[in-house]
Amino acid sequence: MAQSSQFSRKILCIGAGYVGGPTMAAIAAKCPQYKVTVVDINPERIAAWNSDELPIFEPGLLDVVKIARGRNLFFSTEIDTAIEEAEVIFVSVNTPTKTFGAGAGKAADLQYWEKTARNIVRVSTTDKIIVEKSTLPVRTARAMERILNANDKGIHFEVLSNPEFLAEGTAMEDLDHPDRVLIGAPETESGKKAQDVLVEIYANWIPRERILTSNVWSSELSKLTANAFLAQRISSINSISALCEKTEANVNEVARAIGMDGRIGNRFLKASVGFGGSCFKKDILNLVYICEKYGLTEVAQYWENVVAINDYQKQRFVETMLRVMFNTIAGKKIALFGFAFKADTGDTRESPSIDVTRHLLEERAQVVISDPEAIPNAKKDLADCETEVTYMEDPYTAAEGAHAIAVMTEWDLYKNLDYDRIFDKMEKPAFIFDGRNILDHQKLYEIGFNVFPLGTMALKHF
Numbered sequence: 001m002a003q004s005s006q007f008s009r010k011i012l013c014i015g016a017g018y019v020g021g022p023t024m025a026a027i028a029a030k031c032p033q034y035k036v037t038v039v040d041i042n043p044e045r046i047a048a049w050n051s052d053e054l055p056i057f058e059p060g061l062l063d064v065v066k067i068a069r070g071r072n073l074f075f076s077t078e079i080d081t082a083i084e085e086a087e088v089i090f091v092s093v094n095t096p097t098k099t100f101g102a103g104a105g106k107a108a109d110l111q112y113w114e115k116t117a118r119n120i121v122r123v124s125t126t127d128k129i130i131v132e133k134s135t136l137p138v139r140t141a142r143a144m145e146r147i148l149n150a151n152d153k154g155i156h157f158e159v160l161s162n163p164e165f166l167a168e169g170t171a172m173e174d175l176d177h178p179d180r181v182l183i184g185a186p187e188t189e190s191g192k193k194a195q196d197v198l199v200e201i202y203a204n205w206i207p208r209e210r211i212l213t214s215n216v217w218s219s220e221l222s223k224l225t226a227n228a229f230l231a232q233r234i235s236s237i238n239s240i241s242a243l244c245e246k247t248e249a250n251v252n253e254v255a256r257a258i259g260m261d262g263r264i265g266n267r268f269l270k271a272s273v274g275f276g277g278s279c280f281k282k283d284i285l286n287l288v289y290i291c292e293k294y295g296l297t298e299v300a301q302y303w304e305n306v307v308a309i310n311d312y313q314k315q316r317f318v319e320t321m322l323r324v325m326f327n328t329i330a331g332k333k334i335a336l337f338g339f340a341f342k343a344d345t346g347d348t349r350e351s352p353s354i355d356v357t358r359h360l361l362e363e364r365a366q367v368v369i370s371d372p373e374a375i376p377n378a379k380k381d382l383a384d385c386e387t388e389v390t391y392m393e394d395p396y397t398a399a400e401g402a403h404a405i406a407v408m409t410e411w412d413l414y415k416n417l418d419y420d421r422i423f424d425k426m427e428k429p430a431f432i433f434d435g436r437n438i439l440d441h442q443k444l445y446e447i448g449f450n451v452f453p454l455g456t457m458a459l460k461h462f
Contacts, residue, residue, distance in 0.1 A: 056347070064172055087128060088128070091117075164223075180211070249455075337405055337407045343411045369389060396418075396422060403431065444459075
């Protein structure tokens with residue numbers, strides 16, 4: 001193991017999840033002169049990071065980890081030792097939505113962040129730069145700064161905000177060529193110096209013009225706002241998909257037409273069964289809570305409706321299945337193709353598939369879930385339904401004897417299946433509900449399927 005004295009800077013990340021692990025792997029790979037350590041309280045997760053079976057699936061991640069692991073990238077459960085040694089500490093712990101007390105269902109639960117801050121104070125013997133990497137409410141940095149600097153050791157901590165803008169499935173590319181890196185710092189001399197340290201780290205591979213600096217509050221709010229705007233676009237096109245189905249318009253043609261408007265652009269205009277992931281819903285509800293706290297009722301209601309449309313889209317998807325399958329799906333086998341919230345990840349947090357599955361079970365359907373990466377997480381999400389759901393990684397096996405297939409995740413795998421073979425083994429009439437609009441609907445119809453896309457006319461044999 002390399003000695004820490006060989007390194008010009010010692011960087012630590014507390015939290016080895018979807019953000020901390022890939023981000024630190026990228027920094028270590030790009031900056032061999034720094035020692036980068038990632039710690040976590042979960043020994044199984046750390047063991048996985050030290051193996052070739054990483055705890056998260058992300059294209060290209062293992063290759064980047066292998067470049068630096070054991071050279072200048074280390075994964076450990078020795079949290080206190082790593083804190084004492086580090087000069088720059090990224091904090092990337094979980095900040096879920098509160099399930100209790102004031103703000104339950106909307107506000108961020110900051111107990112893990114605060115416990116981490118207090119542990120940093122307890123262990124530290126030298127000044128340190130603390131970097132918010134978790135998504136946090138506006139002005140959380142001020143609270144953390146007070147906790148950190150209320151020590152009697154004479155130690156000073158600078159708290160910076162450095163939100164992540166990674167998209168799962170393309171995280172390594174996003175880290176390699178980011179649209180921007182945002183660093184928020186206190187508008188003080190010491191804050192500026194700390195900001196310069198973080199700028200210097202990223203400038204090893206990112207052009208300076210893409211490294212934006214701001215005050216801490218703007219940085220914190222920018223993360224929430226970015227996710228809210230992206231989710232808003234998805235909910236907007238999904239709301240139009242419902243109208244398209246009533247008016248015989250085609251949501252894909254509408255999206256293409258408005259997407260060519262330079263003022264709008266074409267990204268995040270893909271109609272689907274709904275958005276998921278760890279950030280969108282959580283960050284919007286956090287924004288709603290903040291607006292409510294400041295008395296901005298109308299603003300809060302505006303953003304809350306983005307989430308409401310997302311819930312509506314999932315409910316509408318199941319209602320369509322129920323209606324066209326002769327108003328009952330009780331006892332009918334329905335195969336879900338995909339459970340991850342998007343392709344190229346095993347992450348199922350807030351996946352539309354969770355709610356869709358539960359709605360189907362309420363109607364007494366027999367649900368079979370297939371996904372190339374997400375089945376372990378799906379089993380955790382549906383642990384209370386263990387006896388009611390079947391899991392089969394192979395989509396052909398999952399579809400045998402099914403009355404319907406619902407495409408829930410846009411895996412390329414599902415575009416290239418032999419649907420003639422699948423149709424032959426299904427109950428008739430056979431239905432496909434394309435919740436991602438990724439399949440060749442006309443071809444499926446010609447095979448014999450009754451096809452129900454989102455936001456465009458159904459193709460049916462009755």
